[in-house]
Amino acid sequence: MxxxxxxxxxxxxxxxxxxxxxxxxxxxxxxxxxxxxxxxxxxxxxxxxxxxxxxxxxxxxxxxxxxxxxxxxxxxxxxxxxxxxxxxxxxxxxxxxxxxxxxxxxxxxxxxxxxxxxxxxxxxxxxxxxxxxxxxxxxxxxxxxxxxxxxxxxxxxxxxxxxxKRIDIMIDGKVVDIALVDVALYDDIFLGSKAIWDMNRVKELVLTQAKPSNIGLSSIGGMVIQWPMPQDKGLHVILGSSDSEEGFIVTAPVAPGLIKPVRVLEFNSISIGDEICFDMSPAVIALDGEREVELLPGKKASVRLSGSGxxxxxxxxxxxxxxxxxxxxxxxx
Missing domain, CATH: 3.40.50 (Rossmann fold)
Known part of the structure; x- marks a missing residue:
């Protein structure tokens, strides 16, 4: 059957x-x-x-x-x-x-x-x-x-x-959740309404996809790379505040109809198995555009790119x- x-x-x-x-x-x-x-x-x-x-x-x-x-x-x-x-x-x-x-x-x-x-x-x-x-x-x-x-x-x-691909989210070395498209380190202490729209609070992104034709946080990655990302690669993006003079600004559709200037300080390609550590707590980690994981004071968070999507x-x-x-x-x- x-x-x-x-x-x-x-x-x-x-x-x-x-x-x-x-x-x-x-x-x-x-x-x-x-x-x-x-x-x-x-x-x-x-x-x-x-x-x-x-x-x-x-x-x-x-x-x-x-x-x-x-x-x-x-x-x-x-x-x-x-x-x-x-x-x-x-x-x-x-x-x-x-x-x-x-x-x-x-x-x-x-x-x-x-x-x-x-x-x-x-x-x-x-x-x-x-x-x-x-x-x-x-x-x-x-x-x-x-x-x-x-x-x-x-x-x-x-x-x-x-x-x-997927991204494994780890707290103190233990996998607690996954994302399929994007992970964002968000400067807040509450999950709240979950959705993200204040780009000044987004400090880092880890992406499985980066296309300028995307809607949402992964569109930011698409604005900084010149060619489509290979299947075995991801992208790590470090962002800055809008009033900073470091880095450069891209304009990205971070939500439907919400097109924002975003300051990019640094971006780097990552490979399957690479782990990125987040050096901020307390904070919130957003998964695929929604705040899902509360990072409590003293906890260590990291994310790892996986080919097991x-x-x-x-x-x-x-x-x-x-x-x-x-x-x-x-x-x-």
Missing amino acids: TLVGIIANPASGKDIRRLVAHGSVFDNIEKVNIVRRILLGLESAGVDKVLYMPDYFDIVPRALENVHLKISVEPLNMRCEGTQEDSTLAAKLLEEEGAKCFVILGGDGTNRAVAKGSISVPFMSVSTGTNNIFPCMVEGTIAGMAAGYVATGAVSVEDATFPT PRVVDIERTMWLAVQRGRMTNHGK
């Missing part, structure tokens, strides 16, 4: 950046519509069963209304708490159930939460968040078909997916390979 897991975050696309920046609101009704199309795509690709994360909005049950599917669609046996830990637990349970692919609706934070639960199952990441560097914008029908071809083995995982479905390549292998043709049968 071919099993696919769906993790749709009802809270993605709704944080405070709608107030302090100009992020669009991604409502849950649209997520319902996307999931409906994903289910139809999965069925057409030959998937037998879908297990999904239950949520307070009932995204998947609503998607099943007014649509006739032969595919089995059932909720995971778990309690919904309405926190990011739901996504982490769902990923663990889906891996245990033998899921061959995850279809994830959310932004960078949602994918990070899923990766904390499992990195052994390929990700089909559909962008419905605020910062959407890790997931991609894709029509739900195509997302379902591509995930289905990977899950059924019509296209192998090796052919259909690409590897990603989840594998992600390459949609374009997967669909081409499915065509070449005859999955779209019945020759009159």
Whole structure:
């Protein structure tokens, strides 16, 4: 039996950046519509069963209304708490159930939460968040078909997916969390509303990605390098205050519609396995754009670039390979 897991975050696309920046609101009704199309795509690709994360909005049950599917669609046996830990637990349970692919609706934070639960199952990441560097914008029908071809083995995982990096966050030498795109050392003592928008408080960045076309903190890295970063490299950026005269200033889209001058003091390429120590406490460490880890006085924090991120479905390549292998043709049968 071919099993696919769906993790749709009802809270993605709704944080405070709608107030302090100009992020669009991604409502849950649209997520319902996307999931409906994903289910139809999965069925057409030959998937037998879908297990999904239950949520307070009932995204998947609503998607099943007014649509006739032969595919089995059932909720995971778990309690919904309405926190990011739901996504982490769902990923663990889906891996245990033998899921061959995850279809994830959310932004960078949602994918990070899923990766904390499992990195052994390929990700089909559909962008419905605020910062959407890790997931991609894709029509739900195509997302379902591509995930289905990977899950059924019509296209192998090796052919259909690409590897990603992650950043391990360590306190006193122990890994306490991970990030998929960016880590920021933030001069504050409270997690607060989590989102970051005051660039004067950002002191250091460690990035798995650095593209000028990104939105969020990783765009800063994209403004200081001249060429795309290799798969086995990351970037460490040291920032200064806006009133300083050291370094140089870049202009970066640090949040949707929020384009800020940022003073860069230093930037250096890092390699897989390299560890960066943060010499500030107390402070807060932001992961993929959100304040998550409180660094208490006297604690030592460091981050390490790792090549052990989840594998992600390459949609374009997967669909081409499915065509070449005859999955779209019945020759009159």
